[in-house]
Amino acid sequence: MVAAESDQPIYRVLARAQLRKGCEEQAVAAAKEDLTAKQRIARGQLMTFGCFRWERNLFLYAECVGERLDAEELLPSVSPYLELWPGQEEKRAWIQMIDVFHFNEPASLEHWKRKSVVERRVGRVAHLKPEMAASYIYYHYQLQEEQAFHGPKYEIIGMHENMLFGYQEFPVVVEEPALPGKLRTRGTPDNWSDARMDLHFQPWPDGHLYFKPVDTVFVYPDIE
Numbered sequence: 001m002v003a004a005e006s007d008q009p010i011y012r013v014l015a016r017a018q019l020r021k022g023c024e025e026q027a028v029a030a031a032k033e034d035l036t037a038k039q040r041i042a043r044g045q046l047m048t049f050g051c052f053r054w055e056r057n058l059f060l061y062a063e064c065v066g067e068r069l070d071a072e073e074l075l076p077s078v079s080p081y082l083e084l085w086p087g088q089e090e091k092r093a094w095i096q097m098i099d100v101f102h103f104n105e106p107a108s109l110e111h112w113k114r115k116s117v118v119e120r121r122v123g124r125v126a127h128l129k130p131e132m133a134a135s136y137i138y139y140h141y142q143l144q145e146e147q148a149f150h151g152p153k154y155e156i157i158g159m160h161e162n163m164l165f166g167y168q169e170f171p172v173v174v175e176e177p178a179l180p181g182k183l184r185t186r187g188t189p190d191n192w193s194d195a196r197m198d199l200h201f202q203p204w205p206d207g208h209l210y211f212k213p214v215d216t217v218f219v220y221p222d223i224e
Contacts, residue, residue: 010047010106013062014097014158014165015071018083024056027081031058031217034077040069041220047112048221050167051075052123054214058082059123060094061156061167065109070094097158097165101140103151107178120170121219124211127202128162139188139195145181148188150174162202166211 019027031051040046047063058078060071071094072079084091106112128136140157143149153173157166189195201209 008066008109010109010112011064011068012099012102012106012156013060013064013068013071013074014099014156014167015060015094016097016158016160016163016165017058017060017071017078017094018085019053019056019058020081020083021056023081027058027078028053028217030077030081031075034075036076037062037074037220040074045069046074046220047109048121048219049074050121050123050219051217052165052214053217054123054125057125057163058217059097059125059165059214061123063106063112071096095160097160099156100137100159100164101144101157103144103155104153104175104177105179111178114173116171116173118169118221121216122168122170123214123216124166124168125214126164126166126211128159128164128200129202130162132200133159133162136197136200139197142183142185143188143192145183146185146188147177147181148186149192150176164211 037046037049041049045065046069047065048061049063050061052059052061060074062069062074079093082093084093085095137159151174152168153175154169155167157164159165198209203209204212
């Protein structure tokens with residue numbers, strides 16, 4: 001029995017790749033010309049898809065409808081221009097980033113559909129101090145699953161090694177999560193600043209803490 005459209009789950013995919021030296025511009029051009037994502041959106045297999053670049057890093061954010069798709073399936077034309085990552089039996093062009101924080105998650109297709117115009121879709125990056133990674137995840141998982149306070153519905157932060165990649169949409173939509181949290185504790189600080197996130201981040205060369213925006217290669221749909 002085929003599930004009704006409204007019953008199809010939404011899978012959020014975050015992935016990171018590294019561009020081969022000397023192939024950066026070829027890779028970006030190939031990404032922009034690849035029609036795979038647009039075709040999948042037209043077929044209802046993708047809701048949102050974005051590609052972002054910071055230095056030699058390439059990031060993907062995707063909302064897959066019905067089944068989880070790998071980054072290679074979503075952007076195949078770029079694979080020849082990517083370094084291969086070791087660590088598994090077969091080397092990989094893309095590394096799946098771990099979802100370490102979101103305020104909200106898809107409860108259904110209808111719940112996740114945008115109800116208002118999206119003016120901007122943004123990618124951003126930051127680096128954690130390696131010794132503070134466990135603390136960062138601890139505080140953010142607690143906040144996320146205690147639903148201690150509400151925040152941007154579509155915001156999500158992924159992690160690979162000590163690098164964080166965040167996806168955001170503007171104008172911000174804030175609403176109560178449709179799915180219940182997994183924790184019944186109340187450990188999130190009443191004043192979030194007491195979590196001292198300033199101590200968790202590795203400063204940028206210019207002294208800036210936290211996230212910085214990165215270049216957008218493309219986002220689909222462009223404007224809703």
